[in-house]
Amino acid sequence: xxxxxxxxxxxxxxxxxxxxxxxxxxxxxxxxxxxxxxxxxxxxxxxxxxxxxxxxxxxxxxxxxxxxxxxxxxxxxxxxxxxxxxxxxxxx
Numbered sequence: 001x002x003x004x005x006x007x008x009x010x011x012x013x014x015x016x017x018x019x020x021x022x023x024x025x026x027x028x029x030x031x032x033x034x035x036x037x038x039x040x041x042x043x044x045x046x047x048x049x050x051x052x053x054x055x056x057x058x059x060x061x062x063x064x065x066x067x068x069x070x071x072x073x074x075x076x077x078x079x080x081x082x083x084x085x086x087x088x089x090x091x092x
């Protein structure tokens with residue numbers, strides 16, 4: 001997401017108005033940098049992951065979401081990453 005914001009900021013300086021992920025995604029969709037379906041998927045995935053991390057924290061457990069719980073989203077995110085940055089781009 002930050003890649004898209006920075007790549008499109010010259011043409012859409014309004015993308016730099018916010019620093020939080022959800023509003024950045026909304027701005028990217030509004031500026032038509034990414035399709036609405038992509039923005040909705042990323043925002044929903046982000047909210048779900050944050051919800052899981054918060055729940056674990058409140059339970060006094062390590063804030064590490066088991067990979068198996070998020071595998072479907074993880075696979076879609078990998079596909080999106082590769083489509084955007086290429087399959088040679090390292091996952092961080």
